[in-house]
Amino acid sequence: MMLKKIFNWSRSPKVDPMKYLIVGLGNIGSEYEDTRHNIGFNVLDELAKQEGLKFENLRYGAVCEYRFKGKTLVLLKPSTYMNLSGKAIRYWMQQEKIKPENLLVVVDDLALPFESIRMRQKGSDAGHNGLKNIQEIFGHSNYSRIRYGIGDNFSRGKQIDYVLGKWSSDEMAALPEGIDHAITMIKGFATIGPARTMNQYNKK
Template sequence: MKCIVGLGNPGRKYKKTRHNIGFMVIDELLSRYKWKLNKTKFNGNYTLENVDGEKVILLQPQTYMNLSGEAIGPLIDFYNIDVKDTLVIYDDLDLPTGKIRLRQKGGHGGHNGIRSTIDHLGTKEFNRIRIGIGRPTTPIPVVDYVLGKFPKHQQEDASKSINNAADACIAWMEKPFNEVMNEFNS
């Protein structure tokens, strides 16, 4: 069984913000497979489906970003999912908009959603897709920037990265993560 988690904040107010790009990838996967988040438990909305005989969970934590691990930890414990079969998708200020980077482990890099995930999983060794949102080019507080929407001139790049991340998730359903990482990081 595999678990794919998109990080973000719940509610319409945050729907298209940079910080919710992880949710946007889950929404893209739901759209492609014509699935719905039909379960609410563990402080999250999720679905449990089958892809080529393997069970797959898609999860959007409803805890707000900084407490994401409070949804992820209990869900993977309940379903007895190995941490190596968990993939977390989130925004990254240090990558330009439109770029994605896959990793098998690492620190939180100042990202509070990942910090919470590490705390609740008890390890830094879980698969991730970092999606670039770039850094602000004007003097704006980072919190306002990440909670802002992509301007028109970045929407195409953001959409491309969401699609690439969804493609990587689908590839991971069929191949080992290190192969997917080699393919999508090149």
Template sequence: MKLIAGLGNPGKEYEHTRHNMGFDVVDELASRWHVLNWKEAFKAEIATVVVHGEKVCLMKPLTYMNLSGEAVGAAARFYKIDAEDIWVICDDLDLPAGRTRIRKKGSAGGHNGLKSIIAHLGTQNFTRFRIGVGHPQDGHTVVDHVLGKPYGEDIARIAEAKKHTADSVEGALEMGVDKAMSAFNPHKESRK
């Protein structure tokens, strides 16, 4: 069983902000997979579905970003899911807007949602599907940037990145994370 957690903040005021990329990608996957059985459990909205023969639990934590680990940890313990089978979808300030990357493990990199998940799981060894939102411009603070909606050229870039991330999750379910990293991560020559 895979636990696929999209990170974000609950509430209308946070919908489609940079920090809610994870929620948006989980919604895209739920739409593609015709998921309608959402319920509240583990301080999250969850739904289960079978994809490519694998049972998947989709999750959108309702704890607010900084406490995401409460929901992810509770579901992982309940379903006895190993860290390697937990996939987290989140925004990333250190990637340019619209760039995506899959990583199998690593530090929180300053992301409070990831920091909380690491604390609750006791390991960094879970897969992340990261969507670049870039660094703040025009004198905005980091908080204003991540809690704001994309504008200008970033709107199309980030919309495409969300679809690409959903494609990469489906690819990872079908072919495994390592092959999906080769297929969906940007190649060195295109990182200029």
């Protein structure tokens, strides 16, 4: 039953207010590399590269720790595949004693044009399997997310092929700027908070 899956925050251990969980959604495996659905992985990989961090393969995902302006950001790339992302997130929030307000998920979004990048503090799953599982596990959708627009340039019945398809050459050329923008938003989330980050950095 779904009720058994819901994470009961009231029973969780004392949280660390200076610690954040930053989750990039994607699918593991070489066949999914550089696909639109894996933009969450791409953003965290680039952040780790810029800061000289290395991911370690641990339970339910690849994890590394990033210290920034007195805050600790735990970066997580779930290894559970997209439709079980919530399982990995629940485990690492409990493991690292992170409060729900300090969770940020980076996810691809068909509803936004390519290069449109927006932070939201809550919202529906919009049919996204990763967000859908997170909502099933937590019993709500009140967590922050960065929605990275991948556009909807596909013909009828080709949505799955598009989402799991490789970026076009033009998109690949534009990705570094967009990924850097998402990284700036991650840093803003942990320092100036989601409201100010949205006001300053949400990109249409």
